[in-house]
Structure formats: C-alpha cells, structure tokens
Amino acid sequence: MADKPSEEKVKASTIHTLQAWGENPLPPTLLATLITAQHMRPFQALPMMFTPVLLAASYANVSGYKIDAAGITGAWSGLYLLLASRRKQRLVQKFGARGIVRGATLGLCVANVVGCGVTYGFGRRRKEEESR
Known part of the structure; x- marks a missing residue:
C-alpha cells in the first residue's frame, strides 16, 4: 500500500497547484507593487502602464471572473x-x-505566465458561471 498515491498527493498535483496559483488574486497585486517600486522613481511611463491593468485583473478575480482574470494576468505578465x-x-x-x-x-x-496560462487554458467557464 505504500506505493499507491494517497488522495492528498493526487489533489496536490502540479496542475492543481498551478491552477490554484492562477486563481489567486494576490500574484497580480504583488507584481503591480514590485513594478511600481522599480519604475516610480525615476518615473518611467511605459512600465507604469502595467500596474493599473494588473490591479484591474486582481479586482476581476475577486469579483468572480477567475478565468478571465488569469488570462489578463498571464498575458500582461508575459508582456512585462x-x-x-x-x-x-x-x-x-x-x-x-x-x-x-x-x-x-x-x-x-x-x-504568473505559467500558472495563469494553465488556469486560463484548463478553466471551465460553466463551473465559474454556476458558482456566481
């Protein structure tokens, strides 16, 4: 029985861990904070355009649009x-x-690119719409 995977190990697989990362509203907020810390002084306009988009994605995630927020976060993280x-x-x-x-x-x-990409790629909108 020691060679059989337990239920906890199955639940904590890599895909589920990456999906949990992509569904979390904290990573885009943390990324926006780090971008602001780097580019506020001296002010650089182009990198600072990423901050409001990432904060809006975090707000969309908290509002229940987890899959869409993961897509936005993954795309804008890749661009940055x-x-x-x-x-x-x-x-x-x-x-x-x-x-x-x-x-x-x-x-x-x-x-963010990896975790949010997995969440956006494997996300089920039907499940998201039923939870609202």
Missing part, C-alpha cells in the same frame, strides 16, 4: 517579462537592492 528582459544588467548590479527586486519581479512574471 519581454519588456524587462530587453534591458541588460551588469553582474555587480544584480546583487544590489534594485537587482534583487528586479529578479523577484521577473521570477514572479514567469510564475
């Missing part, structure tokens, strides 16, 4: 990842406070 990865950093700059925040932001973008 492309925008931010164009800029290169020297090795010395990667270990300062700004470099650590930038690394955390890019890591969160990757997690």
Whole structure:
C-alpha cells in the first residue's frame, strides 16, 4: 500500500497547484507593487502602464471572473517579462537592492505566465458561471 498515491498527493498535483496559483488574486497585486517600486522613481511611463491593468485583473478575480482574470494576468505578465528582459544588467548590479527586486519581479512574471496560462487554458467557464 505504500506505493499507491494517497488522495492528498493526487489533489496536490502540479496542475492543481498551478491552477490554484492562477486563481489567486494576490500574484497580480504583488507584481503591480514590485513594478511600481522599480519604475516610480525615476518615473518611467511605459512600465507604469502595467500596474493599473494588473490591479484591474486582481479586482476581476475577486469579483468572480477567475478565468478571465488569469488570462489578463498571464498575458500582461508575459508582456512585462519581454519588456524587462530587453534591458541588460551588469553582474555587480544584480546583487544590489534594485537587482534583487528586479529578479523577484521577473521570477514572479514567469510564475504568473505559467500558472495563469494553465488556469486560463484548463478553466471551465460553466463551473465559474454556476458558482456566481
């Protein structure tokens, strides 16, 4: 019996974990906070356009539109990842406070693209509409 997977292990599979990540309203809010921390001072207009969209996606998630919010979050996180990865950093700059925040932001973008992509791809709208 030790070789059979238990019910808890089945529930905590990778797909379910990624779907739980995509259905959570906290990651887009955290990403918006990190983007604001990086680009508010000195103010950079293009990256700061991502913040209101991510906050609106978080609001849509709380309002019950989890699948749509996951699609918005995944798409805009991917766009920010492309925008931010164009800029290169020297090795010395990667270990300062700004470099650590930038690394955390890019890591969160990757997690959002994967988790929200799985949620959007495997989401069932019928189940979402019945829960409202």
